[in-house]
Amino acid sequence: xxxxxxxxxxxxxxxxxxxxxxxxxxxxxxxxxxxxxxxxxxxxxxxxxxxxxxxxxxxxxxxxxxxxxxxxxxxxxxxxxxxxxxxxxxxxxxxxxxxxxxxxxxxxxxxxxxxxxxxxxxxxxxxxxxxxxxxxxxxxxxxxxxxxxxxxxxxxxxxxxxxxx
Numbered sequence: 001x002x003x004x005x006x007x008x009x010x011x012x013x014x015x016x017x018x019x020x021x022x023x024x025x026x027x028x029x030x031x032x033x034x035x036x037x038x039x040x041x042x043x044x045x046x047x048x049x050x051x052x053x054x055x056x057x058x059x060x061x062x063x064x065x066x067x068x069x070x071x072x073x074x075x076x077x078x079x080x081x082x083x084x085x086x087x088x089x090x091x092x093x094x095x096x097x098x099x100x101x102x103x104x105x106x107x108x109x110x111x112x113x114x115x116x117x118x119x120x121x122x123x124x125x126x127x128x129x130x131x132x133x134x135x136x137x138x139x140x141x142x143x144x145x146x147x148x149x150x151x152x153x154x155x156x157x158x159x160x161x162x163x164x165x
């Protein structure tokens with residue numbers, strides 16, 4: 001019986017150490033120092049940030065991809081082409097279904113992307129093909145990629161789920 005307890009104890013300690021050592025790639029959305037949304041991610045996963053432009057009052061969307069542990073801006077789309085919009089960004093600009101697209105931007109943002117939501121901008125992060133996360137108005141957000149221990153990742157994941165996000 002004593003050996004069974006020793007083996008059980010050693011197994012539990014080994015499992016905890018493994019959970020602390022093994023690192024997994026993560027994407028976290030935080031505001032005011034609190035993680036609001038948390039994803040385990042794979043390379044090449046796309047996410048988008050959509051908002052209503054404060055002057056034009058039209059929706060804008062920027063497309064990002066997660067590559068080599070960093071965030072890369074790959075494209076943007078918007079309804080109106082006006083002042084302040086660069087005319088030489090990306091490899092290709094075209095109109096489709098009433099949207100102006102600029103693709104092939106391929107600008108590395110890095111491990112952190114900061115943004116500030118407005119009173120009426122209705123910011124939304126779309127992860128993958130359809131998972132939407134609405135950002136609260138008038139807040140500063142940090143979107144970060146990193147390598148976290150499996151134990152911390154599981155902890156953040158459940159904290160977010162328990163809050164009902």
